[in-house]
Amino acid sequence: MPDPVFLSRDQNQARGIARYTLDFLNDRLGEPDDAVYAKVEQFHLDSVACAVAALAAGMNAPVVLRQEALSYPVSDPSQGAALLGSTSLVAPEKAVVANSAAARELDANGTNFGYNPRTGDAAGEFGHNDFYPVALAAAQMQQWDGRRLLKAMICLDEIRGRLAEVFALKNHKIDHVVHGAIASAAVYAAMQGGTEEQIESAIGMTVAHYIPFRAIRAGHQLSDSKGASAAISTEAAVLSARRALRGFVGPADIFRNPQAIFCLMEPPGQPDLSPFDLQLSGEGSDFAVMQMHFKLGLYEHQSAGAIQGLIDLLCANPALLDDVGQLEKIRIAIYEPAFSIIGDPAKRDPQTRQSADHSMVYIIAALLRKALQQKRAGWKELTLVPADYDDQTLFDPLTRDLMQRIEFVHGGPEYDARYPDGIPTRVELTHRTLGVLGSPLVMYPEGHARNQSGRLDEFVAHKFRTLAALGVDDVDALLARFSGLRDRSPAEIRDLCNFTIQQP
The missing domain is CATH 1.10.4100.10 (2-methylcitrate dehydratase PrpD)
Structure with missing residues (x-):
């Protein structure tokens, strides 16, 4: 070298x-x-x-x-x-x-x-x-x-x-x-x-x-x-x-x-x-x-571990999307400084897009709302876009209801020691029928430089097309230009x- x-x-x-x-x-x-x-x-x-x-x-x-x-x-x-x-x-x-x-x-x-x-x-x-x-x-x-x-x-x-x-x-x-x-x-x-x-x-x-x-x-x-x-x-x-x-x-x-x-x-x-x-x-x-x-997509980068954990749980347990009323609690454990930044109590009730995209509870609730409405989950299916933070969506009743079910906690020294190598996060869902479902510790979610799924190019290309299409008629031409x-x-x-x- x-x-x-x-x-x-x-x-x-x-x-x-x-x-x-x-x-x-x-x-x-x-x-x-x-x-x-x-x-x-x-x-x-x-x-x-x-x-x-x-x-x-x-x-x-x-x-x-x-x-x-x-x-x-x-x-x-x-x-x-x-x-x-x-x-x-x-x-x-x-x-x-x-x-x-x-x-x-x-x-x-x-x-x-x-x-x-x-x-x-x-x-x-x-x-x-x-x-x-x-x-x-x-x-x-x-x-x-x-x-x-x-x-x-x-x-x-x-x-x-x-x-x-x-x-x-x-x-x-x-x-x-x-x-x-x-x-x-x-x-x-x-x-x-x-x-x-x-x-x-x-x-x-x-x-x-x-x-x-x-x-x-x-x-x-x-x-x-x-x-x-x-x-x-x-x-x-x-x-x-x-x-x-x-x-x-x-x-x-x-x-x-x-x-x-x-x-x-x-x-x-x-x-x-x-x-x-x-x-x-x-x-x-x-x-x-x-x-x-x-x-x-549109989210604060430190929430990517929670997004990965949630998507993994939804994909492994599609019955979670059948009845939102059965979902009692979403518990997210994360490291510092993420807990202080995107878990700031002031961000539990975001009134602006700039606060919402730095609010863990809003990001996860918005993602889950999309999954429940579409009855499917995945990084491409649940890509967060500007419309997920507009005034109407920001105060969507289902999103606000889901936000109240989220418990966001500091994982302690075990988590802190693993940052900044990764963004250590665990997600746990409590469901009346399915019981308690927990993700493994997420260190390298999709998009992370050390993620090994091999799907980065696919996901980044999907994001490019999704966002660029909001502003240009010919996405292929824009892609070729740059x-x-x-x-x-x-x-x-x-x-x-x-x-x-x-x-x-």
């Missing part, structure tokens, strides 16, 4: 990330394996379907940010980037904030859990594949071909994914999007021809000036800020990069700065150290994106967003 780029805690890691990004993007570190290119393209395709569905459903934040972006038109192709489903060129930070918000709004695109099975790094920070619009915008402006575009996406996922393995922002009530913003600043600046010093300044400004806290994800009812958090932080990262490229000098050596978030939150115990070592892959197959996970990017010319990459999305 090729040796990674090792950035020790006693060196300037911001400068090291800058050097790594330039070397990787300019083919000085070797080449990722074909499987890595294929995986990042699959995640990008998935994010495009999520974005199309969000815009087609008229979700508020993506629509507002898209309208805002259109008020920043650009005529020079070297200075502007395209919005998804449009030929309009706008300021790159505005294209990024609008496109990233659309990809993220439904909370259905890819996820990382901050775990590296090879090194044992397990800080367990979350993160999502929200940041591909950064690479696309820069590639369009610089006339990069598809191979270089995908390599930039791999690089972006590598930086944010490895940071998530070594530093848990959530432990300090800081939003996980900071890791993605750092990666975005580095990749955008490098793609625009920045020097090591300029990239370091871009990273330093991003960290010193723009830190979002988890207030975005707390409260009785969540708002547009939850879904748009990555997009807004990435907009700031691109702005920081553009300023650095113009000559603005930001804070240097930000990871060892004693008053920046890293050393401030986790003091290393002696001067001139950061709290962590960092390893970044340059070639081969061991890239962070290969350990990232797919969601197979497939095979590695062989696309610069002109084709520039034209990638030129398709029509049906919007309300």
Whole structure:
């Protein structure tokens, strides 16, 4: 296995990330394996379907940010980037904030859990594949071909994914999007021809000036800020990069700065150290994106174990779907931090979509309602879509009744010790006729990087078609447009967003 780029805690890691990004993007570190290119393209395709569905459903934040972006038109192709489903060129930070918000709004695109099975790094920070619009915008402006575009996406996922393995922002009530913003600043600046010093300044400004806290994800009812958090932080990262490229000098050596978030939150115990070592892959197959996970519908990623357990029980016991009145209780045991995040008592009565898709009791009740109505179960049959979170469905009497039958508990140390390797969950159903039916401990549900069912491609393809069909007439054409990017010319990459999305 090729040796990674090792950035020790006693060196300037911001400068090291800058050097790594330039070397990787300019083919000085070797080449990722074909499987890595294929995986990042699959995640990008998935994010495009999520974005199309969000815009087609008229979700508020993506629509507002898209309208805002259109008020920043650009005529020079070297200075502007395209919005998804449009030929309009706008300021790159505005294209990024609008496109990233659309990809993220439904909370259905890819996820990382901050775990590296090879090194044992397990800080367990979350993160999502929200940041591909950064690479696309820069590639369009610089006339990069598809191979270089995908390599930039791999690089972006590598930086944010490895940071998530070594530093848990959530432990300090800081939003996980900071890791993605750092990666975005580095990749955008490098793609625009920045020097090591300029990239370091871009990273330093991003960290010193723009830190979002988890207030975005707390409260009785969540708002547009939850879904748009990555997009807004990435907009700031691109702005920081553009300023650095113009000559603005930001804070240097930000990871060892004693008053920046890293050393401030986790003091290393002696001067001139950061709290962590960092390893970044340059070639081969061991890239962070290969350990990232797919969601197979609209649900908070930590609920996937419960969804798997429920589907397994329903498939094994179809009589459960005969009479909902016979179902007395659904008991779900899970690990921390999932129990605190999606089991927050405030989320037992969600009033908004943003709260409902972070509510374990709502997600499971909505899934079970669909199964009872259809009299069948399975990942494809029960795919959760935007309509499962609209105002009418959110207050559906059967869903609300089922929510009251759900007991959600912390499984204790046995469960906590198994995270973030997996997402340990058990589901138990109490039925008047069938008795107590329990699932085995679910560790790697469908969509998880270590799931071995062999059905991932099938399920991801079904999800793509289901979501994309909400916004385009010809799903096959959309799939063809965003497939095979590695062989696309610069002109084709520039034209990638030129398709029509049906919007309300």
